[in-house]
Amino acid sequence: MRYIGFHLSIAGGVHHAFDDMRELSINSFQIFLKSSNRWHDKPYPKEVIDHFREEWRANPEVKIFAHSAYLINPATEDSQIRSKSLDALADELSRAEKLGIPWIVLHPGSHKGNGLDAGIQKAADLIDKAMEKSHSTTGILLETTSGQGNTIGKTFEDLSRVIEESRNPARLGICLDTCHVFTAGYDFTTPGGLEMMLSEFEKSIGLEKLKLIHCNDSKYDVGTNKDRHEHIGKGKIGVNGLRLLLNHKKVDKIPVIMETPKDGDDKFISDHANLKRLNALIS
Numbered sequence: 001m002r003y004i005g006f007h008l009s010i011a012g013g014v015h016h017a018f019d020d021m022r023e024l025s026i027n028s029f030q031i032f033l034k035s036s037n038r039w040h041d042k043p044y045p046k047e048v049i050d051h052f053r054e055e056w057r058a059n060p061e062v063k064i065f066a067h068s069a070y071l072i073n074p075a076t077e078d079s080q081i082r083s084k085s086l087d088a089l090a091d092e093l094s095r096a097e098k099l100g101i102p103w104i105v106l107h108p109g110s111h112k113g114n115g116l117d118a119g120i121q122k123a124a125d126l127i128d129k130a131m132e133k134s135h136s137t138t139g140i141l142l143e144t145t146s147g148q149g150n151t152i153g154k155t156f157e158d159l160s161r162v163i164e165e166s167r168n169p170a171r172l173g174i175c176l177d178t179c180h181v182f183t184a185g186y187d188f189t190t191p192g193g194l195e196m197m198l199s200e201f202e203k204s205i206g207l208e209k210l211k212l213i214h215c216n217d218s219k220y221d222v223g224t225n226k227d228r229h230e231h232i233g234k235g236k237i238g239v240n241g242l243r244l245l246l247n248h249k250k251v252d253k254i255p256v257i258m259e260t261p262k263d264g265d266d267k268f269i270s271d272h273a274n275l276k277r278l279n280a281l282i283s
Helices: 014-024 046-058 079-099 115-133 156-165 178-184 190-203 238-246 267-281
Strands: 004-007 028-032 061-066 103-106 141-142 172-176 212-213 256-258
Touching: 004 156, 004 267, 014 028, 014 267, 028 256, 046 079, 046 156, 061 079, 079 103, 079 115, 103 115, 115 156, 141 156, 141 212, 156 172, 156 190, 172 178, 178 212, 178 238, 190 238, 238 267, 256 267
Parallel strands: 004 028, 004 256, 028 061, 061 103, 103 141, 141 172, 172 212, 212 256
Antiparallel strands: none
């Protein structure tokens, strides 16, 4: 069985994501653990945690991932942002532990012009400190990035070095975002290009570290370093490129989460359309 789903809203409480899951008839989803654009949020009431866990026990086949808040920047040298990022990431690891979610997707951050080497060391150090502070067993999936600005994660080597610098490498994995790797310069839209990309991933990181695929088409072309998601098959990657990747024997068991645009007043219209197109791509 292939695990396929969407990033879902937590409006009204994290447990409400299960309602959307049923509406979409999916077997996997990703959520934020609190507001994605706030440093702090009130703790979960016990009844929310209990409700979430009860829903999951009633649907044990479902795979659930969390995504960290966008404000968190592990690679920064700014002491104030660094302190806030540490507290926020530790809090999210603790929240995931309470809900039973095994992985949090994390953007590796931006070094803000202080240099890639320094940024990688800073990112690994903050991740380690957040893990220790939270006393959580939840793991972190470093997400590939498009290479915009001074972000870390444009290359697989960047992410490999973060893992190598960490004191907790076994608790780190990778989330591969199709839009991001494409605009970062990995053209996997041909059989040869896909083999080259997977070979580089295997050599730099190891495919056993790939735990999740964010499947998104791209509004921009390969190598543009721009992060703008598009509907499945409607962007520059296209149907054939996504089909090649999703059906490759090396990744055809990896869970897939879509973070595609939401169009119109009915949030499910575009999701249903994207799900139909994605399912048609998978042999």
